[in-house]
Amino acid sequence: MSADQEQQSIRCLVAKVGLDGHDRGAHVIARAFRDAGFEVIYSGLHNAPDEIVQAAVQEDVNVLGISILSGAHNTLIPKVIDGLKEYDAFEDTLVLVGGVVPDDDKAELKDLGVAEVFGPGTPMEETVEFVRENAPQR
Amino acid sequence: MSAPDHDELLEELLAGKHRALARVITKIENRDPGYRELVSALHAHTGDAEVVGITGSPGAGKSTLVDKLADYYRERGETVGVIxxxxxxxxxxxxxxxxxxxMASNVGDMDVFFRSMSARGTLGGLSTATTDAVKALDAFGKDKILIETVGAGQNEIDVVKTADTVAVLVPPESGDNVQMLKAGILEIGDVFVVNKADLDGADRTVQELREMIHMQTDRTANLATGHHGASAVSDGDADERADDEGWTPSVVETVAKTGEGVERLVETLADHYDYLESSGALEAKARTRYAEEIRNLLREDVGQLLEAEIERRGGMEELLADVVACETDPYAVADEVIEPLERCLEAPRE
Structure with missing residues (x-):
């Protein structure tokens, strides 16, 4: 192996936003991403939108996966997206949402710039594959 | 990525744009084409930050302590970078x-630039990119840079090569006094932090560390590592008495969760930095560090030249075939591959 070889790695931030203590899904995803060879930054429970933006910008992640099961996605996700735009980070960050999101809201979130919404029961391979295909290059 | 792209990135970084700093670190981590030019351009802007390395076993409280330290520095109006x-x-x-x-104390505070890094297969507690990333933070203008290593066992000591001051966290009850005799991580601490000092056994750990330090200061004082006892050779300056004492590592007790003892730790870290500055050890350290860096880069370059040579000889598989067939051996192959390079360097020069 050449020492100066490029070592691209897909970096993902897995974040739990707002008042939502259910992190099993986030843990499972973090683990699956790790096993897929991604670098996963897990920022823990109860993140405020600001906090997620700060983390996504500083960590320069290709992928931001927001897990939300509280139903507050329509309030919280736009704040995250606005924040990313403020730091010029929106364009090259793939924003994903995982959790319980009604179909009507899904369309709305996608209009905002969320690349995909993954509901309960989504096979892990599907999510991993989606990230592999769509993660922006650095 | 073209060079103009890097120029712009560099300019933005120096102008204080967070996104640019983050992207530069990514390029360093990915060893992006041209990252070396980028780091090389950063160099002129470095040298102002104080770099503190925090190491210790998994669960010792490194992250929590780093959070509290960053918070403390921020209260004083200093900016902080964390890797x-x-x-x-x-x-x-x-x-x-x-x-x-x-990092709960610094939520939403962009003046704490926190970057997580994967070791990417490197042993030793840091990633190969860490030193260069520190340069990026330094050039960005961070006053303090904290490096938190991988949860270290006994021998992950790379942080010494990058940090000015090394704090080793030792949780209470981490083994008996025989552990304290062992080589490795306990030799690299400029400051020992007994974190979770509210737990039973903390006093004993403090006691054992003190004993260990007492026993080792005499010996290490003569080692020219530029580390503890870089016995400063002061030429002529009579009133600046040569530093016989060197630095004796101190033991500080903290409870990172509550922030207890953090102030004392900050003072101790500052004392150590003052010592480094006044004794000339800081410069000695920088020299050792740069020497190491130059050697590393050369190793990388030579490695690449040799990779290319292997390709020219038909690739590794080709060479392996003969080794597997026992017609030659790895040593002979290595000699053969390096031969042209050797000849080149030994040829008389004008």
Whole structure:
């Protein structure tokens, strides 16, 4: 192996936003991403939108996966997206949402710039594959 | 990525744009084409930050303490950069980087630039990119840079090569006094932090560390590592008495969760930095560091030249065939591959 070889790695931030203590899904995803060879930054429970933006910008992640099961996605996700735009980070960050999101809201979130919404029961391979295909290059 | 792209990035970084700093670190981590030019351009802007390395076993409280330290420095109006390294999977190369979870005191404060890093297979507690990333933070203008290593066992000591001051966290009850006799991580501490000092056994750990330090200061004082006892050779300056004492590592007790003892730790870290500055050890350290860096870069370059040579000889598979067939051996192959390079360097020069 050449020492100066490029070592691209897909970096993902897995974040739990707002008042939502259910992190099993986030843990499972973090683990699956790790096993897929991604670098996963897990920022823990109860993140405020600001906090997620700060983390996504500083960590320069290709992928931001927001897990939300509280139903507050329509309030919280736009704040995250606005924040990313403020730091010029929106364009090259793939924003994903995982959790319980009604179909009507899904369309709305996608209009905002969320690349995909993954509901309960989504096979892990599907999510991993989606990230592999769509993660922006650095 | 073209060079003009890098120029712009560099300009933005120096102008204080967070996104640019983050991207530069990514390029360094990915060893992006041209990253070396980028780091090389950063060099002129470095040298102002104080770099503190925090190491210790998994669960010792490194992340929590880093959070509290960053908070303390921020209260004083200083800006902080943090690099936290976590291990990567030896099987998939993936990693879960969880140090950010503990950064609760600095939420939403962009003047604490926190970056998680995967060790990307490097042993030794840091990633190869860490030193260069520190340069990026330094050039960005951070006053303090904290490096949190991988949860270290006994021998992950690379942080010494990058940090000015090394704090080793030792949780209470981490083994009996025979552990304290062992070589490795306990030799690199400029400051020992007995974290979780509210737990039973903390006093004993403090006591054992003190004993250990007492026993080792005499011996290490003569080592020219530029570390503890870089016995400063002062030429002529009579009133500046030569530093016989060197630095004796201190032991500080903290409870990172509550912030207890953090002030004392900050003072001790500052004392050590003052000592480094006044004794000339800081410069000695910088020299050792740069020498090491130059050697590393050369190793990388030579490695690449040799990779190319291997390709020219038909690739590694070709060479292996003969070794497997026992017609030659790895040593002979290595001699053969390096021969042209040797000849080149030994040829008389004008």
């Amino acid at each position: 936290a390294v976590d291990p990567s999977s030896p099987f998939t190369g993936g990693a879960v980087l969880g140090d950010r979870i503990r």
